[in-house]
Amino acid sequence: MQPINRMKIEFDSKSSNEAFARVVVAAFAAQLDPTLEDLADLKTAVSEAVTNAIIHGYEQKSGTIYMECLLYPDSITVIIEDHGVGIEDIEKARTPAFTTKPELERSGMGFAVMESFMDSLQIESEKGKGTKIIMTKKFSRG
Amino acid sequence: MALDITFKQENQVLTVYLKGELDHHTVSSIKDTIDMQLVSAPVKKLVLDMSGVTFMDSSGIGLIVGRYNRIKSFGGSMAIKNPGQNLLKILKMSGIDKLMKIS
Numbered sequence: 001m002q003p004i005n006r007m008k009i010e011f012d013s014k015s016s017n018e019a020f021a022r023v024v025v026a027a028f029a030a031q032l033d034p035t036l037e038d039l040a041d042l043k044t045a046v047s048e049a050v051t052n053a054i055i056h057g058y059e060q061k062s063g064t065i066y067m068e069c070l071l072y073p074d075s076i077t078v079i080i081e082d083h084g085v086g087i088e089d090i091e092k093a094r095t096p097a098f099t100t101k102p103e104l105e106r107s108g109m110g111f112a113v114m115e116s117f118m119d120s121l122q123i124e125s126e127k128g129k130g131t132k133i134i135m136t137k138k139f140s141r142g
Numbered sequence: 143m144a145l146d147i148t149f150k151q152e153n154q155v156l157t158v159y160l161k162g163e164l165d166h167h168t169v170s171s172i173k174d175t176i177d178m179q180l181v182s183a184p185v186k187k188l189v190l191d192m193s194g195v196t197f198m199d200s201s202g203i204g205l206i207v208g209r210y211n212r213i214k215s216f217g218g219s220m221a222i223k224n225p226g227q228n229l230l231k232i233l234k235m236s237g238i239d240k241l242m243k244i245s
Contacts, residue, residue: 015167
């Protein structure tokens with residue numbers, strides 16, 4: 001199905017852009033008039049994906065995060081991509097409470113939150129090439 | 143986006159009032175502030191008042207579990223007060239409600 005609207009942005013992998021990314025996606029999704037709960041879920045999932053790209057993808061070094069949103073009549077698909085180190089074992093990374101960075105007090109709940117707060121989550125990653133997160137949220141109308 | 147933090151210490155109970163959004167960016171800046179407060183005076187109980195928190199992702203969970211482990215190592219306890227509906231959802235999903243009282 002063709003999206004009814006689309007946007008694509010790129011920004012630096014700086015932690016100050018976590019809030020920027022989730023607010024931009026929420027503003028774009030607002031044209032579908034979603035409930036506040038659905039918007040909050042979407043913002044949380046976007047924040048998790050962008051944080052993962054910054055901490056794990058680029059290991060807090062400089063890089064570019066690419067974010068694309070596809071809007072459908074009753075859903076949004078968000079694609080967040082980095083060209084960082086990639087994930088060695090995706091299944092392991094999806095395990096709740098698993099983290100490769102316990103020293104940073106990461107809870108290891110990032111993918112579990114994305115999975116729980118969105119309707120679908122797809123992770124594509126290649127070691128040394130980067131990671132692409134594709135997630136979709138269906139909206140119950142507000 | 144900034145996160146405001148204020149403290150109230152009474153009878154070995156340290157209450158931390160947070161106001162703003164809790165994500166990886168803001169959490170990094172307040173973690174040490176809370177830890178410094180925890181060692182500056184005897185604390186038996188740490189209470190996080192989240193009534194002013196408008197957003198939280200799993201970085202907030204990391205902050206809570208980290209502080210929980212710290213206060214537990216001193217023989218103390220921890221509780222969370224006044225989280226909004228959105229926060230409650232992620233707190234329960236992460237099992238924080240099994241570690242400490244949420245009211």
